[in-house]
Amino acid sequence: MPRPPSPESFLPLKPHWFHVLLSLADREQHGYGIMLEVLERTGGKVRLWPATLYGTLKRLMDEDLIEESDERPAPEADDARRRYYRLTRLGRRVLAAESTRLEDLVRLIRAKRGMAERGAES
Amino acid sequence: MNRPVAISLRMYRALARAFPQEFKNAYGDELVQVTEEAIEPIWRRHGVPGLVRLLVDIAIRVPAEYLAEFRQDVRYGLRTLAASPGFTAVALISLSLGAAVATSAFSELNGMVLRDLPGVAKPDELVMVQAPASYPQYKRYRELTDVFSSTFAYVAPVPFGVSLAGRTERIWGHLVTPSYFPTLGLRPAAGRFFDKQQEQPGQPPVAVVSYRFWQDHLGADPSVIGKTLRVNAHLATIIGIGPKDFLGASPMFFPADVWLPVSVGGRVAPELADNALERRDAAMFQVVGRLKPGITMARAEAELDAAARQVEREFGDVNKYRKDRRVHLLLAGRLIPIRKHDLPFLTGFVMVLAGLLVLIACANVANMMLARATQRRKEIAVRLALGASRFRLIRQLLTESMLLAAGAGALGFCICAWLMHGASQTKMPTPMPMGYDLEPDLRVLLFTLALTVLTGLAFGLAPALQATRMDLTPALKEGGNVRFRRHRRLSLRNLLVVQQVAGSLALLLLTAALVIGVRKAVGTEVGFDTRRLHLISLDPVRDGYSPERAAAFFPKLLERVQGLRSVTSACLTDTVPVSMNGNGWVPFTTADAGDANARVVHGALKYTVGKDYFETLGIPIVLGRGFRKTDEANDAPAVIVSEKLVREYWKGEDPLGRRIETGSYEANPYAGGVFLGSFDYRAGSLGRRQVFEVVGVAKDTKVDLMMDGAPPVLYFPLHPADYAHPSLQGVTLMVRAAPGVDAAGAVWREISAMDANLTPFNARTMPEQVDQFIFLFHVASYTYGTIGVFGLILAAAGLAGVTAYSVAQRGREIGIRIALGARGADVLRLVMKEGAVLVAVGTAIGLAGAWAGARLVSSAQSVAAKAIATPSSPLVLVGIPAMLAGLALLACYVPARRSLRIDPVVALRQE
Incomplete structure (x- = not known):
C-alpha cells in the first residue's frame, strides 16, 4: 500500500479546487449547491461553469480529497438524482494547509505594505 | 423556455x-x-x-x-512496465534492434537514392539521358525546346592537375556547357558562372570552383575571384564559387570541385583533344535537361529517341536497324541518377528485409505480451467486472505497447544515427573521391515515427484484443485458465509459433544467400602473384606535357626503372587489374573470311597493357607469343585473348591467327564495371573499325567482379597514343620489387630525377589495390551478415520464448493428464508432436517466402541479384531450417519436461 501523499504536496492549490473544498468545509453539498455557494461567496466574481465543476470534482475524487456522502438530507429536501460530496480527512488537511499558506501570504503583503507606507511617511 | x-x-x-x-x-x-x-x-x-x-x-x-x-x-x-523490468528490457532490446536496422536501412536508402541534389531548384524536373552522348548529338537534343526549358551537357569525371602551393594535386571536376549552372537553377556563392560567351572556342580559360575547394585549398580567401589557378599547366581565371554543399550534378559518383567550360578545348583538357566536340564517336557527354512544366518523362524520352534515330539515319550508322530504344531517361535531380521504375524496387528490397526483421521483433514482443496478458487475466477481469469498458482496457494495453514502441523507436534512432555517422565518416577507398552523406534527416525521423506507431499496433493490438475477450467467471476464480479448448489448431498462440518459424526462416535464408553470394563474388584469389608488386600512376599531359613529349617520356622511364637493381621486372599499363574503375566492355565480331558466325557480336573485357605486363604479373602465355616492341606501334594489329574467350567463342578451334574486328558496334559504356564511374570516356560509341589478329592466349586471371569466374578478355597493346590519352587512372607503372628492398622509394626518386614537376599519384601496392577493390563487397557482406546475426538472435529468442510459453501454459493440463493416469512419456510425445506440426507448417511457409523473396531480388540487375542468384549451398537450405526446427523442438521439450515434474496433487488442488 503506498503511503498517502502529504497535504503539502498539493500546494499551492488550484483556485477551483480551493473554492470547492471551501464550500464543503462546513457541510455536505451537491454539485449545483457548490456552484451557487461559490458564486454567492465571491459576489458573482467566480462562476464554476458546470463542466469545469464536474471535471474538478472528478479530479478531487481521484486524488481522494473528497468523497461521496451516504447520508441524505431530510426527505422533503432530497433530490434522489443528486449526489452529495464531503471532505475526506486528507481533503480537510489540504484545505487547512492551503488556508494557512494564504494567510501567511496575506500577512506578508500587509507587512510589506506597512513598511512601504512608513517609508513614505518618513 | x-x-x-x-x-x-x-x-x-x-x-x-x-x-x-x-x-x-x-x-x-x-x-x-x-x-x-x-x-x-x-x-x-x-x-x-x-x-x-x-x-x-x-x-x-x-x-x-x-x-x-x-x-x-x-x-x-x-508503472506496469517498471514493475516487470525483465520483460521491459527484453522487449526494448528486441524492438530497438529491429527499429535500428530498419531505420538504418531506410537512412542508407535515403542518403543514396531518395535525396535531391543540394541547392538545386525544382529537382523533380531534371532528367538525364542514361548513356553518354556525343556533342553533335547533344546539339540535336537541345533543339527540343518544346520539351525542355533548358539543357546542358558535361563530361565527368575529369581529373585536373591543379597547382596549389607549389605542388600539383589531382582534383576532380567537370567540363561543362555554359548552361550547366543556370539549368540547375543555382546561384554562385561569389562571383558569377559561365555565360553564353564561353561557348565560343578560343576564349581565355575560366574556372568555377566548389565552395569546398575554396575553403580547403584557397583558404576561403574572399578576394579569390579574378585570380588565376593553374589547371593542367594552363592558367585559368577563377570567375565564381559554387553554392555551399554543391559538388556538381552527380555528387555521389563524380563529385566536382572544379568546373571548366567545354570551350577551353583540347589544349587545356586532353579529354577534348582531337576535335571531340565535332566527333560523333566521342560519346562522353552526360546530357541533362529541365522538363517544361507538364511534360512527362515518357514524352521527353520519345522525342529524344526520335532525335537520336534521325541522327543515325542521316549518317547511315550501323545502328539504324536496331529496334530498341536509344534513349532512356533517368531522374537527374537525385544524388544518384536512377531510372524512375527502379525506385520501387530499390526501396522495396531493403524494406522487405528490414520489414521481416521488424516483424520478427514484433512477434517476439507480441508473444511476451500475450503471456503477460494471461498472467494479468485476473486484473483485467476485475476491471471489466467493475465496469471498465473493453475499449478502455484495450486502449490501456495499447498505451503500454506504444510506450514500449516509443522507447524502442528513440533507442533505435539513436543507434541508427550513431551507425550512420560512423558510415558517413568512413572514406571509401575509391580512386575518385566518392561523396556521400547517410546521416539521418527529418525524413528518416518521420520514418522512425511511422515505424514506431506501426510496430506498437502490430505487437500490441492482437494481445490486447485477445486479453480482453474473456468469460469473466472462470477468470475471476483462482487459477481459472485451464480449458481444454477444442479448436486449438487455429488459436492465436499457434499462429504466432508458425509465423515466428516462417518469418525467421525466410529472413535467415535470404540473408545467408546474400552473404554467401557476396563472399563467393569477392574471391580474393586474383590469379597472379600480388607480392612485392607496386603501382604508381602518372598523367603527364595534365602536367603540361604535349602528347609527343608524353609518348617519348614513358619508354624512357620504363627503361630506367627496369635498370634499377631493386626491381626484378616492370611494365607500363593503362588498365590496372582488380580495379574499382573496372574496364571497358568491348564488342567485337570475327573478321575471318568465310566464317559463318561473322555477324555474331561477342563481347570481352578490354585490357590495354604494355608488352611486359604478362611477365611482371606472372600471367603465363599458354599459346602463341606475348607482345613485342613492334606491337606497340600505333595501328599494330596484335591482340592477345584469354583462355576463357577461346573456350567461350572458339571452342575446339585454333585461336592463333584469327582476326577480329572492333569499333562497328556500340559499346555500352556501363556494361564493364559495376559502378557508374567505371565507364571509359574514350570508348566511342562508334569508333573506328579496326581489325586485329590474335597472336597469343593468356592464362585466365580472376580479376573482376564476375560471379562465374574469369571473364573473356581481350588484351590490346599499349600504343603511344594512349600515353597522351590515358584512362582516368592515368598510365600506371607496375613494378615487381626484389625481396627486402624499398623499390617504391627508388622508383619515386627515379621519376623526380627525370622531371621534378611531374605529379605521380595513387602510389600503392597490389595487395592494397585488392583490398580497395573488395572493400565495398566486404561492407556489403558485413552489412547483410550483421542483419543476419540480428535476425538469428531475434529468431532464436522469439522462437524459444513462444514455444516455451505455449507449452508452459499447458503445465496444469499436463499435471491433470498425469494425475488421471497418463504416462509421462505419452504426454511428452503428445506435446512434441503438436510442436512438430507447427514447426513443419512454419518451415514450409518460410521456405516459400524465401523463394519468393529471392525471385523478387533476382529480377533486378544488381550485384545483390547476382549474388543471390548463385545457388545456395545445401548446407544453407537444409542447415538453417534444421537449426530453427531443432531450436523450436528444444524449446518445446524443456518446459514440457519441467511440467512433468509438477506434483499432480498440486495441479488438481488448484482446480
Missing part, C-alpha cells in the same frame, strides 16, 4: 455525450441536470455571451478529460 436557451441546451447535451465513457458514467447525468437548472439564471444574467461561455466551457473540458485519461494510461503503463 425561449429559443436560444433551448438550442444551447440541446447542443450542451450533445457535447456531454462526447465525454469519455468513464466520466459519462460517473458524472454525465448530474452534469446535464445541473446545467438544466443553471441555464435559465445564466441567460437572465449574462444573455447570449453567458450561453456561449457555457458551451465553450464544455467544449474545452471534453478533450481535457480525454487527455487526462491518456495521462493516466501513460502513468499506469509506465
Whole structure:
C-alpha cells in the first residue's frame, strides 16, 4: 500500500479546487449547491461553469480529497438524482494547509505594505 | 423556455455525450441536470455571451478529460512496465534492434537514392539521358525546346592537375556547357558562372570552383575571384564559387570541385583533344535537361529517341536497324541518377528485409505480451467486472505497447544515427573521391515515427484484443485458465509459433544467400602473384606535357626503372587489374573470311597493357607469343585473348591467327564495371573499325567482379597514343620489387630525377589495390551478415520464448493428464508432436517466402541479384531450417519436461 501523499504536496492549490473544498468545509453539498455557494461567496466574481465543476470534482475524487456522502438530507429536501460530496480527512488537511499558506501570504503583503507606507511617511 | 436557451441546451447535451465513457458514467447525468437548472439564471444574467461561455466551457473540458485519461494510461503503463523490468528490457532490446536496422536501412536508402541534389531548384524536373552522348548529338537534343526549358551537357569525371602551393594535386571536376549552372537553377556563392560567351572556342580559360575547394585549398580567401589557378599547366581565371554543399550534378559518383567550360578545348583538357566536340564517336557527354512544366518523362524520352534515330539515319550508322530504344531517361535531380521504375524496387528490397526483421521483433514482443496478458487475466477481469469498458482496457494495453514502441523507436534512432555517422565518416577507398552523406534527416525521423506507431499496433493490438475477450467467471476464480479448448489448431498462440518459424526462416535464408553470394563474388584469389608488386600512376599531359613529349617520356622511364637493381621486372599499363574503375566492355565480331558466325557480336573485357605486363604479373602465355616492341606501334594489329574467350567463342578451334574486328558496334559504356564511374570516356560509341589478329592466349586471371569466374578478355597493346590519352587512372607503372628492398622509394626518386614537376599519384601496392577493390563487397557482406546475426538472435529468442510459453501454459493440463493416469512419456510425445506440426507448417511457409523473396531480388540487375542468384549451398537450405526446427523442438521439450515434474496433487488442488 503506498503511503498517502502529504497535504503539502498539493500546494499551492488550484483556485477551483480551493473554492470547492471551501464550500464543503462546513457541510455536505451537491454539485449545483457548490456552484451557487461559490458564486454567492465571491459576489458573482467566480462562476464554476458546470463542466469545469464536474471535471474538478472528478479530479478531487481521484486524488481522494473528497468523497461521496451516504447520508441524505431530510426527505422533503432530497433530490434522489443528486449526489452529495464531503471532505475526506486528507481533503480537510489540504484545505487547512492551503488556508494557512494564504494567510501567511496575506500577512506578508500587509507587512510589506506597512513598511512601504512608513517609508513614505518618513 | 425561449429559443436560444433551448438550442444551447440541446447542443450542451450533445457535447456531454462526447465525454469519455468513464466520466459519462460517473458524472454525465448530474452534469446535464445541473446545467438544466443553471441555464435559465445564466441567460437572465449574462444573455447570449453567458450561453456561449457555457458551451465553450464544455467544449474545452471534453478533450481535457480525454487527455487526462491518456495521462493516466501513460502513468499506469509506465508503472506496469517498471514493475516487470525483465520483460521491459527484453522487449526494448528486441524492438530497438529491429527499429535500428530498419531505420538504418531506410537512412542508407535515403542518403543514396531518395535525396535531391543540394541547392538545386525544382529537382523533380531534371532528367538525364542514361548513356553518354556525343556533342553533335547533344546539339540535336537541345533543339527540343518544346520539351525542355533548358539543357546542358558535361563530361565527368575529369581529373585536373591543379597547382596549389607549389605542388600539383589531382582534383576532380567537370567540363561543362555554359548552361550547366543556370539549368540547375543555382546561384554562385561569389562571383558569377559561365555565360553564353564561353561557348565560343578560343576564349581565355575560366574556372568555377566548389565552395569546398575554396575553403580547403584557397583558404576561403574572399578576394579569390579574378585570380588565376593553374589547371593542367594552363592558367585559368577563377570567375565564381559554387553554392555551399554543391559538388556538381552527380555528387555521389563524380563529385566536382572544379568546373571548366567545354570551350577551353583540347589544349587545356586532353579529354577534348582531337576535335571531340565535332566527333560523333566521342560519346562522353552526360546530357541533362529541365522538363517544361507538364511534360512527362515518357514524352521527353520519345522525342529524344526520335532525335537520336534521325541522327543515325542521316549518317547511315550501323545502328539504324536496331529496334530498341536509344534513349532512356533517368531522374537527374537525385544524388544518384536512377531510372524512375527502379525506385520501387530499390526501396522495396531493403524494406522487405528490414520489414521481416521488424516483424520478427514484433512477434517476439507480441508473444511476451500475450503471456503477460494471461498472467494479468485476473486484473483485467476485475476491471471489466467493475465496469471498465473493453475499449478502455484495450486502449490501456495499447498505451503500454506504444510506450514500449516509443522507447524502442528513440533507442533505435539513436543507434541508427550513431551507425550512420560512423558510415558517413568512413572514406571509401575509391580512386575518385566518392561523396556521400547517410546521416539521418527529418525524413528518416518521420520514418522512425511511422515505424514506431506501426510496430506498437502490430505487437500490441492482437494481445490486447485477445486479453480482453474473456468469460469473466472462470477468470475471476483462482487459477481459472485451464480449458481444454477444442479448436486449438487455429488459436492465436499457434499462429504466432508458425509465423515466428516462417518469418525467421525466410529472413535467415535470404540473408545467408546474400552473404554467401557476396563472399563467393569477392574471391580474393586474383590469379597472379600480388607480392612485392607496386603501382604508381602518372598523367603527364595534365602536367603540361604535349602528347609527343608524353609518348617519348614513358619508354624512357620504363627503361630506367627496369635498370634499377631493386626491381626484378616492370611494365607500363593503362588498365590496372582488380580495379574499382573496372574496364571497358568491348564488342567485337570475327573478321575471318568465310566464317559463318561473322555477324555474331561477342563481347570481352578490354585490357590495354604494355608488352611486359604478362611477365611482371606472372600471367603465363599458354599459346602463341606475348607482345613485342613492334606491337606497340600505333595501328599494330596484335591482340592477345584469354583462355576463357577461346573456350567461350572458339571452342575446339585454333585461336592463333584469327582476326577480329572492333569499333562497328556500340559499346555500352556501363556494361564493364559495376559502378557508374567505371565507364571509359574514350570508348566511342562508334569508333573506328579496326581489325586485329590474335597472336597469343593468356592464362585466365580472376580479376573482376564476375560471379562465374574469369571473364573473356581481350588484351590490346599499349600504343603511344594512349600515353597522351590515358584512362582516368592515368598510365600506371607496375613494378615487381626484389625481396627486402624499398623499390617504391627508388622508383619515386627515379621519376623526380627525370622531371621534378611531374605529379605521380595513387602510389600503392597490389595487395592494397585488392583490398580497395573488395572493400565495398566486404561492407556489403558485413552489412547483410550483421542483419543476419540480428535476425538469428531475434529468431532464436522469439522462437524459444513462444514455444516455451505455449507449452508452459499447458503445465496444469499436463499435471491433470498425469494425475488421471497418463504416462509421462505419452504426454511428452503428445506435446512434441503438436510442436512438430507447427514447426513443419512454419518451415514450409518460410521456405516459400524465401523463394519468393529471392525471385523478387533476382529480377533486378544488381550485384545483390547476382549474388543471390548463385545457388545456395545445401548446407544453407537444409542447415538453417534444421537449426530453427531443432531450436523450436528444444524449446518445446524443456518446459514440457519441467511440467512433468509438477506434483499432480498440486495441479488438481488448484482446480
